[in-house]
Amino acid sequence: MEERPPSSPRVAWEESGAPQERRSPPEPYEVTEVQPLRADADSLSLSEEEEDEEIGEYEKAAMDKIAYILKITEKNEALKMVFLESVCTICRGDDNTGLCDRVALFCRENNLAEKVKELLEDEPVDQLCTAVRYQAMLAIAALSEVKAIAQEEILPLLNACFKAVFYLPPEEDLDIHLYSHTLRAMDSMLQMLLLSHCTSSNEELRNILEVLIRFTSTQNKTARARALEQLWKLSSFITSNSWQEPFAKFVPPSQRTNIVCMTLETIGECSAEDKEWANLMLNVVLQGPTSWLMDVPETLEFIQRNLGSNSAFLQKTLFSVLDVLTIHFPRDVLMSVLTDLPHSDSTTLEIWKRILSLAENSECILDVLCSVLQDQELCGIFNVTPAELGLLRLIVMHPTEENLQELCKPAVLQKLLKIESLPLLWLVLRGLVLLSERPETAKGIRDLLPDVLGTLWFAKMSLALMATKIFRNVMTHVGKREARPIVVELAEKLLPLFSHVSSEVQEGSILLFKDVMEAVVWWQKRHMKKIVRRGLLPLLFQMSNETPSVAEASREALICCAKFLKWKELKRQAKRKGKMEIKECLLRQDRDTVNEYLWLSLPYLKDSQASLRYEAVEFIGLALQHSGDQSWGKLNVICSALQPLRDDAHPAVRSVATGVVQRCKRQQAEPPQRRLIGMCCWPC
Known part of the structure; x- marks a missing residue:
């Protein structure tokens, strides 16, 4: 029974290569043997007497076949296979040094390594339908074992081998059985080249790497991946065999x-077998980081570009590399x-937060961070003094009472809040959160609230969360009146955060919005009312949020809005949690307000939560009934927005969306006069 390829890639390199490289190709790739012919007496370097004494019957027959086939100009597949098998046969021998030398001399005189290379170069790169590549790899390994390959022949041979295999079509388009055997033969060939040509300078390994690395930079994605995998295998073989050097x-x-970057790039999307090889290479890298990760900026830029990957495994791996x-x-x-x-990139901020988490548990990294925050070059980039930037070191240190008192320097913190760097801005806000949690220091930073407000334009989760905490803490400790100068502007900044992904x-933003309304004085109410009205619909939708605390905060804020607007019916329905009654209440207004609500609801059709999509579609259906503007253009926009939801994953969303779309299409098909008559018959 033929041997199957190993299930684990490590096997291919850990097995002894001796029997494997002489094995004939598996069925159905065996060929019919041609009859041997005697070569001329002077074509061999061995005398008849030496042949009889040292060369076996099979070896002599193989030499005859080689000599015969070399004279044939056009060789078919059968002749190629016989030639390559015969090369393996004559190199089989035993440990007789004299015989190996004579066989090597025969191979060199007949230029067999060059002939094997020519056969590989003749193979079409767009298909794998013969075992020539497989047998050629075994022939090269055999020639290498008896040292019948000259040093100058190795690089061209390797190039021909890699090109013949790496540029083949993807695996799914190949005979996977033959392809697997061909790869195993290549593994054995490289292993034999390394073992038989090993020198103190390890020149052979450098030659193989030189050719392999050239293929890892090719534009052909398939070839690049195969070359990289072969490189991983090579690293595993070198490491497992305790090579003289790393x-x-x-x-x-x-x-x-x-x-390193190419290994990480493919680690999240490769097959299970390739992933094992990639992990082996990654272990080599992480065990010798000072040799592999020397180019810190380029490695960091790669991590930053790829941290947004959908592969959780890749993200975990990238963070592991970042830690090391x-x-x-x-x-x-x-x-x-x-x-x-x-x-200003959120991924840069994630990297920064990961580094700071390491600093919290490493005194060495913490000391370096404190030193960096006072670096003259860095201060020049951000136009601050070392003393000003160095203040941030107190934030990453243990928050003692003494440190917090030293940190509470409003003028310096105000200047640092204007630095356009998310990592440093995150540090400043983190410090302000610490200061806002204590009544005595919260009073010291109350004048910074307008500057904190300016950070909300970033809309980054961690920054927005810290900013809202700072506002709520200061308003709790100092009083809502301290926020009055900016409450209207703050309320407007908070509205987009109601639909934040976090x-x-x-x-936090909804609860702060509620606090802000309670801080408004009479002369601010006119402007504040406009903002509060714009917040009614988002708060209504968020009452259906899948997070219970968000849904409850939205209901409480909606009640507060109704009190602020002195809207008794809305307040009563919000307390009763009557969502349909609240919708009807919002829609019993003038045409312009209804149209505004209609357009405000469209973004919620793309919300990740099915409950919010459902509420938005239902509201749009009701709004169309209450709106006096039933123009064809408006209906067309609504239909286009709702169309994708007819295939929504949630059945309730599909159902209500289909009903509204069908109603819109019927109205579009009606004459304008009849459409107006129908509107008069709609229930109010």
Whole structure:
């Protein structure tokens, strides 16, 4: 029974290569053997007497076949296979050094390595329908074992081998059985090349890597992935065989970061077998980070670009690399995050927060961070003094009473709040949260509320959450009147946060909106009423939020809005949680207000929560009945917005959306006069 490829990729390199490289290709790729012919006496380097004494019957027959086939110009597949099998046969031999030398001389005189290379180059790269590649790899391994390959022939041979395999079509388009055997033969060939040509300078390994690395940079994605996988296998073989030097020593420094990035790039999307090889390579990298992760800026930029991947495994891996990078190169990492990565990117902020979490448990990283925050070059970039930027070091230190008193310098913090860098801004807000939690220091930062308000334009989850905490804490400790100068502007900034992706931000902003309404004085009410009316519909929808605390906060805020607007019916229905009655209440207004509500509801059709999509569709259906403007253009916009929801994953959303779309289409088909008559008959 033929041997199947190993289920684990590690097997291919850990197995002994001796029997494998001489094995004939598996069925159905066996060929019919041609009859051997005697070669001329002077074509062999062995005398008749030596042949009789040292060369076996099979070996002599194989030499005859080789000599015969070499004279044939056009070779079919059968002849190619016989030739390659015969090369393996004559190299089989035993441990007789003299015989190996004579066989090697025969191979060199007949230029067999070059002939094998030519056969590989003749193979079509767009298909794999013969076992020639497989047998050629075994022939090269056999020639290498008897040292019948000259040093100058190795690189061209490797190039031909890699090109013949790497540029094949994707695996799904190949005979997977033959393809697997071909890959195993390549593994054995490289293993034999390394073992038989091993020198103190490890020149052979460097040659193989030189060719492999060239293929990892090709534009062909399939070829690049195969070359990278072969590189992973090679690293595993070197590491597991206790090579004289670490694997990184054989890779040019300029290529190491590139290999790390390519490994990480494919680790989230490769097959299970490839993932095992990638993890082995990653272990090599993480065990020798000072050799592989030397280019800190480029590695960080790669992590920043790929952290948004949908692959949770890749995200976890990238954070692991970031941790190791920070531990070994803390200053380079901190400086690079603050100077090289995009200042306003949320992923940069995630990287920064991860680094700070390490600093909290590492005195060494914490000391480096404090030093970086007083770096003269960094201060020049952000136009602050070392003393001003150095104040932030108190935020990452243990929050003692003494540290907080020193941190409470409103003028400096106000200047730092204007720095356009999310990592540093996050630090400042974190410090202000700490100060706002204590009554005595909360009074000291109350004048900074307008500057904190300016940070809400970032709409980043962690920043928005800290900003709302600062406002609520200060208003709790100092009193709502301290926020009066900015309450109208603050309320307007809070409205978009009602639909934030973070439930914490939603709840915090809604509760703060409620507090803000209670802080308004009479001369602010006119402007505040307009903002409160715009908040009614979002609060109604959020009453159906899947997070109970957000739904309850929305109901309480809606009651507060009704009190502020002196709208008794709305207040009564909000207390009763009558959502349909609240919708009817909102729609019993003038045409312009109803139309405004209609357009405000459209963004909720794309909400991630089915409950909010349902409420929005239902409201649109009711709004169309109450709206006096039933123009064709308006109905067309509504239909287009609702159309995707007819295929919604939630059945209730599908049902109500289908009903509203059908109603819109019927109205579009009616003449304008009849449409007006029908409107008069709609229930109010």
